[in-house]
Structures are given as C-alpha cells and as structure tokens.
Amino acid sequence: MPIMYPRGPDMANQPISKRxxxxxxxLGMLCFVYVLNFLDRQLISILAKPIQDALHISDSQLGRITGLYFALFYCFIAIPVGWLADRTNRVRVLSAACALWSAATAACGMVGTYGQLVVARMLVGVGEAGGVPPSYAIISDYFPREKRGTAMAIFNLGPPLGSALGVALGASLAAAFNWRIPFYVIGAIGVVTAIAVYFLIDEPARGGHDAVPAGEEQLAPNGFIATIVRFFADPILLLASLASGAANFITYGISNFATLFLMREKGMQLNEVAIWYALVVGIGMSGGIYVSGRLIDRFGARTKAAHAFIPALSLFLALPFFLAFAWAPGWKLALIFLTIPTFLNSFFLPATVTFIQGEVRPDERVISGALLLLVMNFIGLGLGPTYVGMASDFFRPAHGVHALQTAFYALAPMYLIAGVLFLGLARMIARSSSSAQGSSK
Structure with a gap:
C-alpha cells in the first residue's frame, strides 16, 4: 500500500507553482540566505588570528566557541523551531531567524572579552537554528522529486559561497580596517535580507508535488514527540544522520582551522588569504556540491543506494590529498592539495538531504531536516572543531609551532570512519529497496 501523506491546511487553497x-x-533567494547563514557562522574562524591576538584566547577556546558552544544552541533549538515551522508559515520563521542571527553577528563585533563573544556566538546559533530546515522544506514543495537533487545542490552552494565570500570580504575588511568591521557590515546585510525574504517569498503548498490520489485515505499529522520517535526509530534515517555527522566532523574540523593553519604554519598573510584561499573554497566546494547533486539526480533514480555510495567513494578519494595538504611545506602547494578534498568533502550533503527529504512525509520535512542537522551538526560542528582545537593544544608541548599540523593528522582517520558508515548505509538502503520490491510483487 502506498504511503499517503496528510495535506496541510494550506494545501486546499494554495496552487502549486507552475512558473x-x-x-x-x-531558490536563488534561499541560497543567498544560506550564504549569509554560513558566512556569519564562519567569520570567527576566518578572522581567528586577529581575534586570538585581540582577546588572548587559546586554540581550545577557539575550537569550543566555533564548535561546541555554537552547536549546543544551533542543533537543539532547531527541533522545536522545525516543529513550529511545519505547522505555521515557514517563510516567516525563516525571515525572523535571519534577522536574529544577523543582529547577533553584528554584536560579535562589539565584544571586549571572550565571555561576551561566547554569548553573542550563542545568539547567532539560536537564530541560525531557524534557517536551513525551513528552506529544505520550502524547496521540496517548489520542486518535484526528480529535480530536487539539483535544487538541493544549488541551495547547498550556500556554505562554499558563504565561506568564500567570508574569506574574501572578511579578510579584506579586516586587513583594511580591523577585525570588528566585517561583523558590522555582514550583520547589516543580513537584516536587509530578512526583510526581503518576508515580502518576496511566497509560502508554497505543503506536499504539492507529493499529492495523494483522489479518494485515498490520508494519514493524520503526528505530534511533536511522535515525529521525533518516528525519525530515530528508522534505522536508515538514523544511520544516514550518523554518517553525515562523521563527514561533517571532517568538514568543520578542517574549515574552522584552515585559515589559522595557513597563516600560522604556512606563512600566508590576510590579503593572500582573501584571494587565494577564497578561490579554493569558492570553486572547490561549490563545484563538489553541484557535481554531487547532478550525480544524485542521475544515479539516484536508478538506485537509492547511490545516495550513500557516492559520498563513501568521495571520502576515500579525498583522504590522501588531505594528508598531502597537512604535510606541504609552503602555502601555495598546500592550497593545491587542499583543492581536492575541498571538492570531495561535501559530496555527502546534497546526497543525504535529498534522500531524507524524499523519505519522510511532506508535513514532517522541516522537523526531519532539523533532526538531520541535530545529529550532523552536533557531531560535526560541535565536536569536529573542538577535537582539532584540543588536539592542537595537546600536541603543542611536543610539536611547538607544528601542533596544528599534527592535529590535522589526528583528524585523518575520521575519513575512513565516515566512508565505512556510508558504505553500510548503501548496503542497508539496497536491502530495503529489494525487500520493498519483493513485497510489491
């Protein structure tokens, strides 16, 4: 018997967009909001060196403020926000969230102590908790299933574009003025964008591209707790979240310390970071995410297991180039090696998001996206930078100025762990698909 989706209160009165x-x-507007979301999130990492010099904070403190402290609010607040957005107007939730995290970003530029920076950073996390999950659901209701992989890939260009713009704009403004100015400028842009979202984006009909055939019974909406239990009780969705978390551990572990590593150990200057590292992030990561989405649309239609096998392969291929990046004696060679893992590390993102959005009910897409981000970002964003920062301080007595390089070497085994988890997911998906086909005969 086919899955029957409940039609939300807006389904009967709102037409599916035919334009x-x-x-x-x-999609372009949502992608820009995601650019700001990630740009604001990464500013502290991009400006780590001048912030460390001004506020006198250690690598461990930097790792916690860019990782654990931020993730605690970002991940867990996303759950009630996601549930609320599933039952109210998702566009308004997104607009309010964008305004909040942008104002908090501006506040980061006003701090005078580490404690004040922690508070401002947590407020950024609170706001950003309402950014991505509503966008996932809005996109899923604007685009049919066969086009969602590419649409999600375009939307997920937000992180690389945000990182690249953050490096270019943040480093340039900091070099020309001081490290506080980028927070003010980008925060102001975000507030204006929040207003534009409120007035220019229409709330789409829920499940418009997953309509229930006329006359068929519809499932009643699940409650808040029931929806969470339903998600984590599904072993495939749980493993997909854990595998993505392991891959995100790598992504954030590298990105949150790459600028500091290139400046401290490879000899780059802020003006060089603003050009060359920005190009590596912008071109490499954007290209990888877009190519991943295209591959998912092509091979995912043949077998669902492609949503897991493609990320597994990308992680195994990236590992030797990451090790070469950490080893390279100068920043120019290091950036050449970094381009390959930057391209491959984020293959998992459009693959996992597209898979989960297609597996859950339309009225549970926002909270399911939030639950995915809870696991993915608590492991990746919360623990990845924290691990690298603590490892760097741990290795400092023995390795001195090369402590961060050694910490990156200690991060390398996570590539194998994440790749194996995705291979296990591919096998589980293949078995589930075979069982479903067998039972339908």
Missing part, C-alpha cells in the same frame, strides 16, 4: 522562473528566483 519555473518563480521557482528559480525563490
């Missing part, structure tokens, strides 16, 4: 150009405009 591809409108869908493209909405």
């Amino acid at each position: 591809p150009a409108r869908g493209g405009l909405i």
